[in-house]
Amino acid sequence: MAPPAADSPAAAAPELGVGLLYNRAVAQFLRFELDGLDYVEFIPDLLRTDHGPGRAPRFTGIEEQIELMDWVAERRPVIAHSIGLSIGSAGLFDAEYVEELARWQRRYRFPWHSEHLSFARVPGEAGADHHAGIALPVPYDRETLDLVAGRVRRVQEAVAAPLLLENNVYFTEIPEQEMSEPEFLNALATETGCGLLLDLHNLYTNARNHGLDMAGFLDALDLSRVVELHVAGGNEVEGMYVDSHAGPCPGEVWDALAAVAPRAPNLRAVTFEFDESYYPALGAEGVRAHLDRARAIWARRG
Amino acid sequence: MSLLGFQRALAAIVADPGLRRRAMERPAAALPGYDLTPRERRRLADMAGQRGMALNCILHRANRMTPLHRLLPLTCAALGADLARVVDLFWRTHPRTNMQFADEIGRFAGFLKERLAAGEPANPLAEEVLDFECARFHLRFTRPRRGAEGGEAAVGAAGGAPALHPRVRVVAFRHDPERVLAGLAAEGRPPPAAELPEGEHYLVLDGRHEEPRISRIGAPLGRLLKRLEAGGPPGGDAEAAAALARTGLLAPAPSAGTEARR
Numbered sequence: 001m002a003p004p005a006a007d008s009p010a011a012a013a014p015e016l017g018v019g020l021l022y023n024r025a026v027a028q029f030l031r032f033e034l035d036g037l038d039y040v041e042f043i044p045d046l047l048r049t050d051h052g053p054g055r056a057p058r059f060t061g062i063e064e065q066i067e068l069m070d071w072v073a074e075r076r077p078v079i080a081h082s083i084g085l086s087i088g089s090a091g092l093f094d095a096e097y098v099e100e101l102a103r104w105q106r107r108y109r110f111p112w113h114s115e116h117l118s119f120a121r122v123p124g125e126a127g128a129d130h131h132a133g134i135a136l137p138v139p140y141d142r143e144t145l146d147l148v149a150g151r152v153r154r155v156q157e158a159v160a161a162p163l164l165l166e167n168n169v170y171f172t173e174i175p176e177q178e179m180s181e182p183e184f185l186n187a188l189a190t191e192t193g194c195g196l197l198l199d200l201h202n203l204y205t206n207a208r209n210h211g212l213d214m215a216g217f218l219d220a221l222d223l224s225r226v227v228e229l230h231v232a233g234g235n236e237v238e239g240m241y242v243d244s245h246a247g248p249c250p251g252e253v254w255d256a257l258a259a260v261a262p263r264a265p266n267l268r269a270v271t272f273e274f275d276e277s278y279y280p281a282l283g284a285e286g287v288r289a290h291l292d293r294a295r296a297i298w299a300r301r302g
Numbered sequence: 303m304s305l306l307g308f309q310r311a312l313a314a315i316v317a318d319p320g321l322r323r324r325a326m327e328r329p330a331a332a333l334p335g336y337d338l339t340p341r342e343r344r345r346l347a348d349m350a351g352q353r354g355m356a357l358n359c360i361l362h363r364a365n366r367m368t369p370l371h372r373l374l375p376l377t378c379a380a381l382g383a384d385l386a387r388v389v390d391l392f393w394r395t396h397p398r399t400n401m402q403f404a405d406e407i408g409r410f411a412g413f414l415k416e417r418l419a420a421g422e423p424a425n426p427l428a429e430e431v432l433d434f435e436c437a438r439f440h441l442r443f444t445r446p447r448r449g450a451e452g453g454e455a456a457v458g459a460a461g462g463a464p465a466l467h468p469r470v471r472v473v474a475f476r477h478d479p480e481r482v483l484a485g486l487a488a489e490g491r492p493p494p495a496a497e498l499p500e501g502e503h504y505l506v507l508d509g510r511h512e513e514p515r516i517s518r519i520g521a522p523l524g525r526l527l528k529r530l531e532a533g534g535p536p537g538g539d540a541e542a543a544a545a546l547a548r549t550g551l552l553a554p555a556p557s558a559g560t561e562a563r564r
Contacts, residue, residue: 049404063445090306122313130398132313133362143305171354174345240357
Protein backbone atom coordinates (compact mmCIF):
# COMPACT_ATOMS: atom_id res chain seq x y z
CA MET A 1 0.00 0.00 0.00
CA ALA A 2 1.42 3.38 -1.02
CA PRO A 3 2.23 5.74 1.84
CA PRO A 4 0.03 8.81 2.19
CA ALA A 5 0.90 11.77 0.02
CA ALA A 6 2.62 14.50 1.97
CA ASP A 7 -0.23 16.91 1.36
CA SER A 8 -2.92 14.38 2.12
CA PRO A 9 -4.98 14.89 5.23
CA ALA A 10 -4.63 11.18 5.81
CA ALA A 11 -0.94 11.67 6.44
CA ALA A 12 -1.72 12.60 10.02
CA ALA A 13 -5.11 10.95 10.44
CA PRO A 14 -5.31 7.90 12.65
CA GLU A 15 -6.71 4.67 11.31
CA LEU A 16 -10.03 4.31 13.09
CA GLY A 17 -11.89 1.32 11.68
CA VAL A 18 -15.67 0.95 11.63
CA GLY A 19 -18.24 3.21 13.25
CA LEU A 20 -21.72 4.60 12.88
CA LEU A 21 -23.31 7.99 12.35
CA TYR A 22 -25.10 8.93 15.56
CA ASN A 23 -28.81 9.62 15.56
CA ARG A 24 -31.12 10.09 18.54
CA ALA A 25 -32.61 6.62 18.23
CA VAL A 26 -29.33 4.97 19.17
CA ALA A 27 -28.59 6.87 22.36
CA GLN A 28 -29.24 3.74 24.41
CA PHE A 29 -27.41 1.55 21.89
CA LEU A 30 -24.31 3.69 22.34
CA ARG A 31 -24.48 3.43 26.12
CA PHE A 32 -24.42 -0.37 25.98
CA GLU A 33 -22.70 -1.27 22.73
CA LEU A 34 -19.86 1.21 22.45
CA ASP A 35 -17.37 -1.67 22.62
CA GLY A 36 -18.52 -2.70 19.16
CA LEU A 37 -17.58 0.66 17.64
CA ASP A 38 -14.17 2.04 16.80
CA TYR A 39 -15.53 5.59 16.64
CA VAL A 40 -18.77 7.53 16.45
CA GLU A 41 -19.57 10.10 13.82
CA PHE A 42 -21.89 12.93 14.80
CA ILE A 43 -23.70 15.75 13.06
CA PRO A 44 -22.83 18.97 14.90
CA ASP A 45 -25.96 20.63 13.49
CA LEU A 46 -28.08 18.27 15.59
CA LEU A 47 -26.37 19.15 18.85
CA ARG A 48 -27.64 22.70 18.82
CA THR A 49 -30.28 25.04 17.51
CA ASP A 50 -29.13 27.53 14.90
CA HIS A 51 -31.02 30.81 15.30
CA GLY A 52 -29.69 32.12 12.03
CA PRO A 53 -26.85 34.37 10.88
CA GLY A 54 -26.50 37.58 12.80
CA ARG A 55 -28.64 36.47 15.75
CA ALA A 56 -27.19 36.64 19.26
CA PRO A 57 -26.65 34.04 20.41
CA ARG A 58 -26.36 32.37 17.04
CA PHE A 59 -26.24 28.85 18.42
CA THR A 60 -27.92 27.33 21.48
CA GLY A 61 -26.74 23.91 22.55
CA ILE A 62 -29.16 21.03 23.03
CA GLU A 63 -27.69 19.92 26.32
CA GLU A 64 -29.12 16.41 26.33
CA GLN A 65 -27.36 15.67 23.03
CA ILE A 66 -24.12 17.39 24.00
CA GLU A 67 -23.94 15.49 27.26
CA LEU A 68 -24.21 12.19 25.41
CA MET A 69 -21.56 13.18 22.87
CA ASP A 70 -19.25 14.29 25.70
CA TRP A 71 -19.71 10.86 27.25
CA VAL A 72 -18.91 9.13 23.93
CA ALA A 73 -15.90 11.36 23.27
CA GLU A 74 -14.39 10.35 26.60
CA ARG A 75 -14.40 6.77 25.39
CA ARG A 76 -14.06 6.79 21.60
CA PRO A 77 -12.81 9.08 18.85
CA VAL A 78 -15.60 11.15 17.37
CA ILE A 79 -15.75 12.58 13.86
CA ALA A 80 -17.86 15.54 12.81
CA HIS A 81 -20.07 15.26 9.72
CA SER A 82 -21.78 18.58 9.08
CA ILE A 83 -24.88 19.14 7.01
CA GLY A 84 -25.41 22.88 7.17
CA LEU A 85 -22.37 24.67 5.74
CA SER A 86 -23.73 24.54 2.19
CA ILE A 87 -20.22 24.90 0.83
CA GLY A 88 -21.50 25.04 -2.73
CA SER A 89 -23.75 28.05 -2.16
CA ALA A 90 -22.90 30.95 -4.42
CA GLY A 91 -22.99 34.34 -2.73
CA LEU A 92 -22.98 32.93 0.77
CA PHE A 93 -20.25 31.74 3.11
CA ASP A 94 -21.19 31.32 6.73
CA ALA A 95 -18.10 32.26 8.74
CA GLU A 96 -20.03 31.96 12.02
CA TYR A 97 -20.91 28.37 11.16
CA VAL A 98 -17.25 27.61 10.47
CA GLU A 99 -16.21 29.25 13.76
CA GLU A 100 -18.66 27.01 15.51
CA LEU A 101 -17.14 23.99 13.78
CA ALA A 102 -13.78 25.12 15.09
CA ARG A 103 -15.25 25.22 18.61
CA TRP A 104 -16.58 21.69 18.23
CA GLN A 105 -13.12 20.62 17.07
CA ARG A 106 -11.51 22.14 20.15
CA ARG A 107 -14.08 20.36 22.30
CA TYR A 108 -13.86 16.90 20.68
CA ARG A 109 -10.51 16.94 18.87
CA PHE A 110 -11.94 15.08 15.88
CA PRO A 111 -9.16 13.82 13.54
CA TRP A 112 -11.08 15.11 10.49
CA HIS A 113 -14.48 16.49 9.62
CA SER A 114 -16.65 16.34 6.53
CA GLU A 115 -19.30 18.20 4.61
CA HIS A 116 -21.42 17.64 1.54
CA LEU A 117 -20.45 18.90 -1.89
CA SER A 118 -23.79 20.50 -2.59
CA PHE A 119 -25.81 23.58 -1.78
CA ALA A 120 -28.97 23.98 0.22
CA ARG A 121 -28.85 27.55 1.49
CA VAL A 122 -29.69 30.40 -0.81
CA PRO A 123 -29.05 34.05 -0.03
CA GLY A 124 -32.20 36.08 -0.24
CA GLU A 125 -32.46 39.34 -2.11
CA ALA A 126 -32.81 41.21 1.20
CA GLY A 127 -29.82 39.51 2.80
CA ALA A 128 -31.37 36.78 4.95
CA ASP A 129 -30.74 33.37 3.51
CA HIS A 130 -33.23 30.56 3.27
CA HIS A 131 -33.00 26.84 2.79
CA ALA A 132 -33.92 24.89 -0.32
CA GLY A 133 -35.27 22.13 1.92
CA ILE A 134 -33.06 19.58 0.20
CA ALA A 135 -29.40 19.35 -0.75
CA LEU A 136 -29.08 20.26 -4.42
CA PRO A 137 -26.23 19.54 -6.84
CA VAL A 138 -23.66 22.06 -7.98
CA PRO A 139 -22.64 22.07 -11.64
CA TYR A 140 -19.23 20.53 -12.18
CA ASP A 141 -17.83 23.57 -13.94
CA ARG A 142 -14.67 25.59 -13.52
CA GLU A 143 -16.67 28.41 -11.94
CA THR A 144 -17.94 26.07 -9.24
CA LEU A 145 -14.51 24.55 -8.73
CA ASP A 146 -13.00 27.98 -8.09
CA LEU A 147 -15.85 28.88 -5.74
CA VAL A 148 -15.71 25.69 -3.70
CA ALA A 149 -11.91 25.56 -3.60
CA GLY A 150 -11.85 29.02 -2.07
CA ARG A 151 -14.39 27.94 0.51
CA VAL A 152 -12.43 24.79 1.33
CA ARG A 153 -9.32 26.86 1.98
CA ARG A 154 -11.21 29.16 4.35
CA VAL A 155 -12.51 26.17 6.29
CA GLN A 156 -9.06 24.62 6.39
CA GLU A 157 -7.65 27.82 7.85
CA ALA A 158 -10.31 28.06 10.53
CA VAL A 159 -10.76 24.46 11.67
CA ALA A 160 -7.72 22.59 12.95
CA ALA A 161 -8.64 19.28 11.36
CA PRO A 162 -8.60 18.07 7.75
CA LEU A 163 -11.77 18.56 5.73
CA LEU A 164 -13.32 15.86 3.58
CA LEU A 165 -15.98 16.54 0.98
CA GLU A 166 -18.68 14.00 0.26
CA ASN A 167 -19.98 13.10 -3.19
CA ASN A 168 -23.59 14.14 -3.61
CA VAL A 169 -26.86 12.44 -4.44
CA TYR A 170 -28.76 14.19 -7.22
CA PHE A 171 -32.23 13.43 -8.54
CA THR A 172 -31.86 15.81 -11.48
CA GLU A 173 -28.80 15.74 -13.66
CA ILE A 174 -27.32 19.06 -14.70
CA PRO A 175 -26.73 19.06 -18.45
CA GLU A 176 -23.72 20.57 -20.27
CA GLN A 177 -21.33 20.20 -17.33
CA GLU A 178 -17.66 20.93 -18.05
CA MET A 179 -16.35 18.05 -15.94
CA SER A 180 -17.50 14.67 -14.74
CA GLU A 181 -18.05 14.23 -11.02
CA PRO A 182 -14.80 12.24 -10.52
CA GLU A 183 -12.87 14.85 -12.51
CA PHE A 184 -14.32 17.58 -10.35
CA LEU A 185 -13.59 15.78 -7.08
CA ASN A 186 -10.05 14.96 -8.17
CA ALA A 187 -9.37 18.55 -9.18
CA LEU A 188 -10.80 19.89 -5.93
CA ALA A 189 -8.70 17.53 -3.83
CA THR A 190 -5.55 18.32 -5.84
CA GLU A 191 -6.03 22.08 -5.70
CA THR A 192 -6.90 22.29 -2.01
CA GLY A 193 -5.46 19.19 -0.36
CA CYS A 194 -8.87 18.31 1.02
CA GLY A 195 -9.79 14.68 1.36
CA LEU A 196 -12.81 12.83 0.06
CA LEU A 197 -15.59 11.08 1.87
CA LEU A 198 -16.83 8.59 -0.68
CA ASP A 199 -20.43 7.71 0.04
CA LEU A 200 -20.97 4.42 -1.74
CA HIS A 201 -24.72 4.52 -1.24
CA ASN A 202 -24.91 7.97 -2.83
CA LEU A 203 -22.98 6.54 -5.76
CA TYR A 204 -25.35 3.56 -5.93
CA THR A 205 -28.38 5.87 -5.76
CA ASN A 206 -27.12 7.90 -8.71
CA ALA A 207 -26.30 4.70 -10.59
CA ARG A 208 -29.76 3.35 -10.02
CA ASN A 209 -31.55 6.58 -10.94
CA HIS A 210 -29.40 7.81 -13.81
CA GLY A 211 -27.53 4.79 -15.09
CA LEU A 212 -24.22 6.02 -13.71
CA ASP A 213 -21.44 3.47 -14.20
CA MET A 214 -20.23 2.79 -10.66
CA ALA A 215 -17.14 0.89 -11.69
CA GLY A 216 -16.21 3.59 -14.19
CA PHE A 217 -16.70 6.25 -11.51
CA LEU A 218 -14.43 4.39 -9.11
CA ASP A 219 -11.79 3.86 -11.79
CA ALA A 220 -11.81 7.58 -12.58
CA LEU A 221 -11.75 8.80 -8.98
CA ASP A 222 -8.38 9.30 -7.31
CA LEU A 223 -8.93 6.80 -4.53
CA SER A 224 -5.78 7.95 -2.76
CA ARG A 225 -7.81 10.98 -1.69
CA VAL A 226 -10.50 8.88 -0.03
CA VAL A 227 -10.20 8.96 3.77
CA GLU A 228 -13.64 7.73 4.74
CA LEU A 229 -16.36 5.59 3.18
CA HIS A 230 -20.05 5.67 3.99
CA VAL A 231 -22.47 2.78 3.56
CA ALA A 232 -26.21 3.02 3.98
CA GLY A 233 -29.55 1.92 2.56
CA GLY A 234 -32.56 3.58 1.03
CA ASN A 235 -35.94 2.99 -0.52
CA GLU A 236 -38.07 3.84 -3.50
CA VAL A 237 -40.23 6.93 -3.64
CA GLU A 238 -42.32 7.77 -6.68
CA GLY A 239 -40.38 5.39 -8.88
CA MET A 240 -36.94 6.64 -7.97
CA TYR A 241 -34.48 5.39 -5.41
CA VAL A 242 -33.86 7.70 -2.48
CA ASP A 243 -30.86 7.90 -0.19
CA SER A 244 -33.16 7.89 2.82
CA HIS A 245 -30.89 5.84 5.11
CA ALA A 246 -34.09 4.00 5.92
CA GLY A 247 -33.47 0.62 4.35
CA PRO A 248 -30.95 -2.21 4.42
CA CYS A 249 -27.62 -1.61 2.81
CA PRO A 250 -27.95 -3.06 -0.75
CA GLY A 251 -25.68 -5.84 -1.93
CA GLU A 252 -24.23 -3.55 -4.59
CA VAL A 253 -23.03 -1.18 -1.88
CA TRP A 254 -21.35 -4.01 0.05
CA ASP A 255 -19.74 -5.14 -3.21
CA ALA A 256 -18.50 -1.61 -3.84
CA LEU A 257 -17.08 -1.44 -0.31
CA ALA A 258 -15.24 -4.71 -0.82
CA ALA A 259 -13.91 -3.45 -4.14
CA VAL A 260 -12.87 0.02 -2.98
CA ALA A 261 -11.45 -0.60 0.47
CA PRO A 262 -8.31 -2.41 -0.76
CA ARG A 263 -7.78 0.25 -3.47
CA ALA A 264 -7.93 3.30 -1.19
CA PRO A 265 -4.47 3.48 0.39
CA ASN A 266 -5.37 6.33 2.74
CA LEU A 267 -8.68 4.95 3.90
CA ARG A 268 -9.08 5.50 7.63
CA ALA A 269 -12.71 4.72 8.44
CA VAL A 270 -15.95 3.11 7.26
CA THR A 271 -19.19 4.58 8.62
CA PHE A 272 -22.61 2.97 8.65
CA GLU A 273 -25.45 5.51 8.37
CA PHE A 274 -29.12 4.99 9.07
CA ASP A 275 -32.00 7.30 9.83
CA GLU A 276 -33.57 7.25 13.28
CA SER A 277 -36.91 6.39 11.69
CA TYR A 278 -35.38 3.11 10.49
CA TYR A 279 -34.09 2.01 13.88
CA PRO A 280 -37.34 0.35 15.05
CA ALA A 281 -37.18 -1.95 12.01
CA LEU A 282 -33.41 -2.33 12.06
CA GLY A 283 -32.96 -2.83 15.78
CA ALA A 284 -29.73 -3.28 17.67
CA GLU A 285 -29.26 -6.64 15.99
CA GLY A 286 -29.47 -5.08 12.55
CA VAL A 287 -27.01 -2.36 13.49
CA ARG A 288 -24.59 -4.97 14.77
CA ALA A 289 -24.99 -7.04 11.61
CA HIS A 290 -24.14 -4.06 9.40
CA LEU A 291 -21.15 -3.12 11.55
CA ASP A 292 -19.91 -6.71 11.55
CA ARG A 293 -20.15 -6.95 7.79
CA ALA A 294 -18.31 -3.65 7.37
CA ARG A 295 -15.67 -4.77 9.80
CA ALA A 296 -15.12 -8.04 7.93
CA ILE A 297 -14.47 -6.09 4.73
CA TRP A 298 -12.28 -3.61 6.60
CA ALA A 299 -10.18 -6.45 8.00
CA ARG A 300 -9.66 -7.95 4.54
CA ARG A 301 -8.55 -4.77 2.82
CA GLY A 302 -4.83 -5.53 3.13
CA MET B 303 -22.46 35.90 -10.36
CA SER B 304 -24.89 33.89 -12.46
CA LEU B 305 -24.33 30.72 -10.46
CA LEU B 306 -26.19 32.53 -7.69
CA GLY B 307 -29.08 33.22 -10.05
CA PHE B 308 -29.08 29.57 -11.09
CA GLN B 309 -29.19 28.36 -7.50
CA ARG B 310 -31.94 30.81 -6.56
CA ALA B 311 -34.01 29.69 -9.51
CA LEU B 312 -33.38 26.00 -8.88
CA ALA B 313 -34.35 26.34 -5.20
CA ALA B 314 -37.50 28.23 -6.19
CA ILE B 315 -38.50 25.49 -8.64
CA VAL B 316 -38.00 22.80 -6.01
CA ALA B 317 -40.18 24.70 -3.53
CA ASP B 318 -42.98 25.49 -5.97
CA PRO B 319 -44.50 22.75 -8.15
CA GLY B 320 -46.39 25.45 -10.04
CA LEU B 321 -43.16 27.21 -10.97
CA ARG B 322 -41.76 23.86 -12.02
CA ARG B 323 -44.68 23.40 -14.43
CA ARG B 324 -44.19 26.88 -15.86
CA ALA B 325 -40.44 26.30 -16.22
CA MET B 326 -41.22 23.14 -18.19
CA GLU B 327 -43.97 24.63 -20.35
CA ARG B 328 -42.63 28.14 -20.95
CA PRO B 329 -38.94 28.11 -19.99
CA ALA B 330 -38.14 31.44 -21.58
CA ALA B 331 -40.90 33.22 -19.67
CA ALA B 332 -41.04 31.26 -16.44
CA LEU B 333 -38.02 32.68 -14.68
CA PRO B 334 -37.99 36.42 -15.14
CA GLY B 335 -35.81 38.39 -12.81
CA TYR B 336 -33.19 35.69 -12.33
CA ASP B 337 -29.67 36.48 -13.48
CA LEU B 338 -29.06 33.49 -15.77
CA THR B 339 -26.78 32.72 -18.68
CA PRO B 340 -28.29 31.00 -21.72
CA ARG B 341 -26.64 27.74 -20.59
CA GLU B 342 -28.22 28.06 -17.17
CA ARG B 343 -31.66 28.72 -18.67
CA ARG B 344 -31.26 25.57 -20.78
CA ARG B 345 -30.12 23.65 -17.71
CA LEU B 346 -33.08 24.73 -15.63
CA ALA B 347 -35.59 23.98 -18.37
CA ASP B 348 -34.09 20.53 -18.80
CA MET B 349 -33.95 19.82 -15.05
CA ALA B 350 -37.52 21.02 -14.53
CA GLY B 351 -38.68 18.39 -16.99
CA GLN B 352 -36.74 15.50 -15.50
CA ARG B 353 -38.69 12.98 -13.42
CA GLY B 354 -36.24 13.65 -10.62
CA MET B 355 -37.55 17.19 -10.22
CA ALA B 356 -40.89 15.82 -9.05
CA LEU B 357 -38.97 13.90 -6.42
CA ASN B 358 -37.03 17.02 -5.43
CA CYS B 359 -40.35 18.78 -4.86
CA ILE B 360 -41.70 15.87 -2.83
CA LEU B 361 -38.59 15.66 -0.68
CA HIS B 362 -38.63 19.44 -0.12
CA ARG B 363 -42.16 19.18 1.24
CA ALA B 364 -41.37 16.05 3.25
CA ASN B 365 -38.38 17.77 4.85
CA ARG B 366 -40.50 20.81 5.69
CA MET B 367 -43.08 18.49 7.20
CA THR B 368 -40.52 16.70 9.39
CA PRO B 369 -40.34 19.24 12.24
CA LEU B 370 -44.13 19.40 12.38
CA HIS B 371 -44.57 15.64 12.51
CA ARG B 372 -41.70 15.13 14.89
CA LEU B 373 -42.37 17.95 17.33
CA LEU B 374 -46.10 18.63 16.97
CA PRO B 375 -47.45 15.12 16.33
CA LEU B 376 -50.56 15.54 18.47
CA THR B 377 -51.38 18.86 16.82
CA CYS B 378 -51.07 17.23 13.42
CA ALA B 379 -53.38 14.46 14.60
CA ALA B 380 -55.84 16.98 16.04
CA LEU B 381 -56.03 18.76 12.68
CA GLY B 382 -57.04 15.49 11.07
CA ALA B 383 -58.30 15.88 7.53
CA ASP B 384 -57.52 19.63 7.64
CA LEU B 385 -53.79 19.03 8.12
CA ALA B 386 -52.84 18.83 4.44
CA ARG B 387 -54.74 21.99 3.56
CA VAL B 388 -53.40 23.94 6.55
CA VAL B 389 -49.81 22.92 5.87
CA ASP B 390 -50.15 23.69 2.17
CA LEU B 391 -51.43 27.17 2.99
CA PHE B 392 -48.63 27.60 5.55
CA TRP B 393 -46.03 26.81 2.93
CA ARG B 394 -47.61 29.17 0.42
CA THR B 395 -47.76 31.89 3.06
CA HIS B 396 -44.22 31.16 4.23
CA PRO B 397 -42.49 29.79 1.14
CA ARG B 398 -39.04 30.30 2.60
CA THR B 399 -37.59 28.42 5.51
CA ASN B 400 -34.26 28.19 7.25
CA MET B 401 -35.08 24.57 8.15
CA GLN B 402 -34.30 25.20 11.81
CA PHE B 403 -36.83 23.13 13.71
CA ALA B 404 -37.35 25.66 16.49
CA ASP B 405 -37.98 28.49 14.03
CA GLU B 406 -40.25 26.38 11.84
CA ILE B 407 -42.33 25.27 14.82
CA GLY B 408 -42.62 28.84 16.07
CA ARG B 409 -43.63 30.13 12.65
CA PHE B 410 -46.18 27.36 12.14
CA ALA B 411 -47.61 27.81 15.62
CA GLY B 412 -48.16 31.52 15.01
CA PHE B 413 -49.72 30.82 11.62
CA LEU B 414 -52.00 28.09 12.94
CA LYS B 415 -53.21 30.21 15.86
CA GLU B 416 -54.23 32.95 13.42
CA ARG B 417 -56.08 30.46 11.25
CA LEU B 418 -57.84 28.89 14.22
CA ALA B 419 -58.83 32.31 15.55
CA ALA B 420 -60.41 32.97 12.17
CA GLY B 421 -62.22 29.64 12.35
CA GLU B 422 -60.32 28.28 9.37
CA PRO B 423 -60.33 25.46 10.22
CA ALA B 424 -62.98 25.30 12.88
CA ASN B 425 -61.26 23.02 15.34
CA PRO B 426 -62.01 23.28 19.05
CA LEU B 427 -59.06 21.17 20.15
CA ALA B 428 -56.14 22.15 17.96
CA GLU B 429 -55.11 25.34 19.77
CA GLU B 430 -54.87 23.83 23.24
CA VAL B 431 -53.01 20.80 21.91
CA LEU B 432 -50.67 23.16 20.04
CA ASP B 433 -50.06 25.20 23.19
CA PHE B 434 -49.25 22.01 25.08
CA GLU B 435 -46.81 20.71 22.49
CA CYS B 436 -45.11 24.10 22.07
CA ALA B 437 -44.63 24.34 25.83
CA ARG B 438 -43.22 20.85 25.99
CA PHE B 439 -40.93 21.49 23.04
CA HIS B 440 -39.65 24.72 24.57
CA LEU B 441 -38.83 23.06 27.88
CA ARG B 442 -37.12 20.05 26.30
CA PHE B 443 -34.97 22.04 23.91
CA THR B 444 -33.98 24.79 26.30
CA ARG B 445 -33.01 22.52 29.17
CA PRO B 446 -29.95 24.01 30.84
CA ARG B 447 -26.85 21.96 31.28
CA ARG B 448 -26.88 19.56 34.22
CA GLY B 449 -25.67 21.37 37.29
CA ALA B 450 -26.43 24.76 35.84
CA GLU B 451 -30.07 24.89 36.91
CA GLY B 452 -29.21 26.51 40.21
CA GLY B 453 -27.50 29.31 38.42
CA GLU B 454 -30.62 30.37 36.59
CA ALA B 455 -31.53 33.82 37.72
CA ALA B 456 -34.80 34.32 39.48
CA VAL B 457 -37.52 36.24 37.80
CA GLY B 458 -39.32 38.70 39.87
CA ALA B 459 -41.36 41.76 39.43
CA ALA B 460 -40.44 44.90 41.26
CA GLY B 461 -41.04 44.71 44.95
CA GLY B 462 -40.47 40.95 45.18
CA ALA B 463 -43.87 39.95 43.78
CA PRO B 464 -44.19 36.23 43.06
CA ALA B 465 -43.28 35.00 39.61
CA LEU B 466 -43.58 31.68 37.86
CA HIS B 467 -40.36 29.67 37.62
CA PRO B 468 -38.92 30.18 34.13
CA ARG B 469 -38.75 26.39 33.64
CA VAL B 470 -42.48 25.95 34.28
CA ARG B 471 -45.28 26.35 31.77
CA VAL B 472 -49.02 26.33 32.38
CA VAL B 473 -51.36 25.25 29.60
CA ALA B 474 -55.08 25.94 29.70
CA PHE B 475 -57.50 23.46 28.17
CA ARG B 476 -61.19 23.82 27.48
CA HIS B 477 -61.53 20.05 27.23
CA ASP B 478 -60.31 17.27 29.49
CA PRO B 479 -56.58 17.26 28.63
CA GLU B 480 -55.99 13.67 29.64
CA ARG B 481 -58.72 12.40 27.36
CA VAL B 482 -57.70 14.67 24.50
CA LEU B 483 -53.98 13.95 24.63
CA ALA B 484 -54.34 10.25 25.37
CA GLY B 485 -56.84 9.87 22.56
CA LEU B 486 -54.61 11.63 20.08
CA ALA B 487 -51.55 9.68 21.14
CA ALA B 488 -53.25 6.29 21.10
CA GLU B 489 -55.73 6.62 18.24
CA GLY B 490 -54.22 9.39 16.15
CA ARG B 491 -57.48 11.28 16.46
CA PRO B 492 -59.32 13.06 19.23
CA PRO B 493 -62.22 11.50 21.08
CA PRO B 494 -65.63 12.37 19.63
CA ALA B 495 -66.69 15.95 20.45
CA ALA B 496 -69.78 14.68 22.25
CA GLU B 497 -67.53 12.98 24.79
CA LEU B 498 -65.62 16.18 25.53
CA PRO B 499 -67.75 18.73 27.33
CA GLU B 500 -66.21 22.15 27.66
CA GLY B 501 -64.76 23.18 30.97
CA GLU B 502 -61.73 24.82 32.52
CA HIS B 503 -58.67 22.64 32.91
CA TYR B 504 -54.98 23.29 33.45
CA LEU B 505 -51.81 21.28 33.00
CA VAL B 506 -48.48 22.27 34.52
CA LEU B 507 -45.30 21.30 32.68
CA ASP B 508 -42.33 21.40 35.02
CA GLY B 509 -39.12 21.53 33.00
CA ARG B 510 -36.77 21.31 35.94
CA HIS B 511 -36.22 17.59 35.34
CA GLU B 512 -34.75 15.35 32.63
CA GLU B 513 -38.13 15.22 30.95
CA PRO B 514 -40.82 17.80 31.65
CA ARG B 515 -43.13 16.52 34.39
CA ILE B 516 -46.77 17.04 33.60
CA SER B 517 -49.41 17.41 36.29
CA ARG B 518 -52.96 18.58 36.48
CA ILE B 519 -54.04 21.41 38.76
CA GLY B 520 -57.38 22.84 39.67
CA ALA B 521 -58.90 25.80 37.92
CA PRO B 522 -58.49 28.40 40.71
CA LEU B 523 -54.76 27.73 41.00
CA GLY B 524 -54.44 27.39 37.24
CA ARG B 525 -55.86 30.88 36.73
CA LEU B 526 -53.42 32.33 39.23
CA LEU B 527 -50.46 30.61 37.58
CA LYS B 528 -51.54 31.71 34.11
CA ARG B 529 -51.63 35.32 35.31
CA LEU B 530 -48.12 34.91 36.71
CA GLU B 531 -46.99 33.32 33.45
CA ALA B 532 -48.25 36.36 31.59
CA GLY B 533 -46.13 38.55 33.84
CA GLY B 534 -48.96 40.03 35.81
CA PRO B 535 -49.86 39.87 39.47
CA PRO B 536 -51.69 36.71 40.47
CA GLY B 537 -54.44 38.52 42.29
CA GLY B 538 -56.38 36.73 44.97
CA ASP B 539 -56.09 36.87 48.71
CA ALA B 540 -53.53 35.69 51.25
CA GLU B 541 -54.88 32.17 51.07
CA ALA B 542 -54.32 32.15 47.32
CA ALA B 543 -50.80 33.46 47.83
CA ALA B 544 -50.08 30.69 50.30
CA ALA B 545 -51.44 28.11 47.88
CA LEU B 546 -49.18 29.48 45.17
CA ALA B 547 -46.15 29.25 47.41
CA ARG B 548 -46.98 25.64 48.29
CA THR B 549 -46.95 24.59 44.62
CA GLY B 550 -43.16 24.83 44.45
CA LEU B 551 -43.61 26.34 40.99
CA LEU B 552 -42.56 29.85 41.77
CA ALA B 553 -39.24 31.37 40.90
CA PRO B 554 -36.88 31.74 43.84
CA ALA B 555 -36.81 35.29 45.10
CA PRO B 556 -33.88 37.31 43.74
CA SER B 557 -31.14 37.81 46.30
CA ALA B 558 -30.59 41.34 47.45
CA GLY B 559 -28.55 43.41 45.03
CA THR B 560 -28.97 41.10 42.05
CA GLU B 561 -30.96 42.07 39.02
CA ALA B 562 -33.75 39.74 38.09
CA ARG B 563 -33.78 38.69 34.47
CA ARG B 564 -35.53 36.13 32.36
